Amino acid sequence: MALASLRALACVAVLVLASCSSGDDTTVVGRAGRDNKLTIGVAFDQPGLGVRRMDGVLKGFDIDVARYVATELGVEESGITWVEVSPPERENMITSGRVDFVVTGYSITPKRKEVIDFVGPYFIAGQDLLVRMDDTRVTGPESLAQDGVRLCSTQGSTSAQHVIDEYAPGGRLVEYPQFSDCVTALLAENVDALTTDDVILAGYAAQNPEVLRVVGKPFSKEEYGIGLRKGDTASKTKITEAVRKMMTSGEWRKSLEANIGRSGYKIPEPPELVP
Numbered sequence: 171m172a173l174a175s176l177r178a179l180a181c182v183a184v185l186v187l188a189s190c191s192s193g194d195d196t197t198v199v200g201r202a203g204r205d206n207k208l209t210i211g212v213a214f215d216q217p218g219l220g221v222r223r224m225d226g227v228l229k230g231f232d233i234d235v236a237r238y239v240a241t242e243l244g245v246e247e248s249g250i251t252w253v254e255v256s257p258p259e260r261e262n263m264i265t266s267g268r269v270d271f272v273v274t275g276y277s278i279t280p281k282r283k284e285v286i287d288f289v290g291p292y293f294i295a296g297q298d299l300l301v302r303m304d305d306t307r308v309t310g311p312e313s314l315a316q317d318g319v320r321l322c323s324t325q326g327s328t329s330a331q332h333v334i335d336e337y338a339p340g341g342r343l344v345e346y347p348q349f350s351d352c353v354t355a356l357l358a359e360n361v362d363a364l365t366t367d368d369v370i371l372a373g374y375a376a377q378n379p380e381v382l383r384v385v386g387k388p389f390s391k392e393e394y395g396i397g398l399r400k401g402d403t404a405s406k407t408k409i410t411e412a413v414r415k416m417m418t419s420g421e422w423r424k425s426l427e428a429n430i431g432r433s434g435y436k437i438p439e440p441p442e443l444v445p
Contacts, residue, residue, distance in 0.1 A: 196402075197402050197404050197405050198243070198270045198271060198398060198399075198402060198405035198408075198409070199243055199404055199405045199408050200404075201270065202240075202243040202244055202245050202270075203243075203244060205249075206244065206245055206246070206249045207245060207249040207250075207251070208240050208243065208245045208249065208250055208251070208270045208271075209250075209251040209253055209268070209269050209270050210236045210240065210250055210251070210252060210253065210269060210270060210271060210272070210273065211253050211254075211255035211260065211263050211264075211268075211269035211271070211272035211273070211274060211397075212228065212230075212232055212233060212236060212252055212253070212254065212255065212272070212273055212274055213230075213232065213254065213255070213256075213274045213275065214228075214254045215348060215349070215350060216230065216232075216274070216275060216349070216370050216373060217230070217370070217373030217374055217376070217377055218230055218231060218369055218370060218372055218373020218374070218376060218429050218430040218433075219231050219232040219233075219274070219275050219369060219370060219373060219429075220232040220233050220273075220274060220275075221373070222254075228252055229429070230373070230429055231293070231369070231425050231426055231429045231430070232273045232274060232275060233273075234421070234425040234429070235273050235292060235396070235413070235416065235422075235425070236250075236271075236273040237250070238412060238413075238415075238416045238421060239271075239273075239396070239409050239412040239413065239416075242408070242411070242412035242415065243408060243409075243412065253268070253269055255269065255272055255274055257274075260272050260274065260276060260397060261282065261285045261286055261397070264286050264397050264398060264399055265285065265286065265399065265400075267399070270398070271396050271397060271398040271405075271409070272396065272397040272398075273396050273397075275293075275295070275367060275369070275370065275392075275394055276288075276394060276395055276396070276397050277392045277393060277394060277395075278290055278291060278393045278394070278395040282397070285400065286397050286398065286399065286400050287397070287398050287399065287400045287401070287402065287406055288395030288396065288397055288398075289395055289396040289398065289406055289409045289410050289413060289443070290393060290394060290395030290396060290413070290441075290443065290444065291393035291394055291395055291441045291443070291444070292394055292395065292396065292413050292417075292422075292440075292441070292443070293369065293393075293394040293441065294391060294392065294393050294394070294438065294441050295367040295368050295369045295370075295388075295391075295392040295394060296367070296368050296388025296389065296390050296391055296392060297329055297333075297365060297366065297367060297368070297388060297389055297390040297392070298365070298367070298368035298371055298384055298385055298386065298387065298388045298389070299311065299314075299363045299364065299365050299371070299384070299385040299387075300353075300356065300363065300364040300365075300371040300374055300375060300382055300383070300384055300385075301356075301362065301363050301364075301382070301383060301385060302356065302357075302359070302362075302381060302382060302383075303380065303381050303382060303383050305362060307319060307362070308362060308363045308385060309385065309387070310337075310385060310387045310389070311333050311336075311337035311338060311365075311389055312337050312338060313338075314333065314334075314337065314338035314341045314363060315337070315338035315339065315340060315341050318362075319341065319342065319362045319363070320342045320343075320344050320360075320361040320362050320363070321333060321334070321338070321341055321342065321343050321344065321361065321362070321363050321364075321365060322343075322344045322345070322346065322352035322355055322356065322361035322363065322364045322365075323343070323345060323346075323349075323352065323364065323365050323366065324345065324346065324347065324348060324349055324352070324366075325345045325346065325347055327345070327365075327366075329365060329366060329390075330343055330345075330365050331343070333365055337389070344360075344361050349364065349366060349370070349374070352364040353374050353378075353382075356382070357378070357381065357382070363385075367392055368384055368386075368388050368435070369430060369435070371384045372384055372430040372433040372434075372435035373429065373430055373433070374433075375430075375432075375433035375434070375435070376429070376430050376431070376432040376433040376435075379432045379433060379434070383433075383434065384433060384434070384435060386436075393441070396409060396413070410443055410445070413443060414443055417440040417443075422440055423437060423440075
């Protein structure tokens with residue numbers, strides 16, 4: 171064989187070995203394959219979806235979804251770096267590359283889709299109300315207009331203000347820094363209802379099943395998606411396949427039952443994923 175041919179074959183071999191030993195670090199699947207590591211943004215303060223316990227262990231439906239997706243991408247638990255992401259930070263965390271993807275009860279909206287891509291919906295929630303078990307006054311958002319009924323939510327919550335504006339003009343809104351503060355106030359009878367997405371409320375009810383309940387009359391539709399960098403088509407396809415497998419395998423329902431089943435929340439059927 172001519173020397174030139176041997177050199178050509180050697181170059182091809184070097185290129186093949188290089189491509190096998192290093193992933194495409196511009197994509198989530200490439201980085202996962204190269205490093206066997208992922209950085210995932212989640213919530214630490216949403217019981218039922220994502221919460222960090224006192225011992226540091228993360229629990230919740232979103233945590234299970236993230237773990238399942240990571241495993242399907244070839245990354246085990248030991249290779250996951252969990253990062254707490256607050257709602258105002260999510261898009262920036264994704265576009266800056268500080269996280270590979272976000273799983274935080276992240277509602278899919280047209281405005282957000284201008285900046286990032288979504289895989290989903292993997293769950294459909296609705297805004298609802300959490301009340302004390304023995305309080306029969308609050309039966310839906312309209313009943314919050316009653317004298318003396320106090321609605322609680324986090325500071326600056328647009329969803330809470332929407333309830334007051336659209337359903338209970340003149341209603342009384344009490345704000346705290348975190349939802350857990352509202353739950354404490356609800357248990358102490360300093361407020362009478364807490365509003366946010368029903369699955370999050372179910373997580374709090376599951377922690378206090380004897381004294382708290384979800385009203386069960388959702389008045390909005392929130393489609394949750396996994397947020398990732400816009401244009402990462404290969405990763406979006408792989409993550410969609412992973413979520414679909416979780417749904418069809420029974421692990422999706424099993425996770426919801428484990429995390430919010432005690433609340434009495436009716437577990438829905440898995441939603442249809444949008445390609």
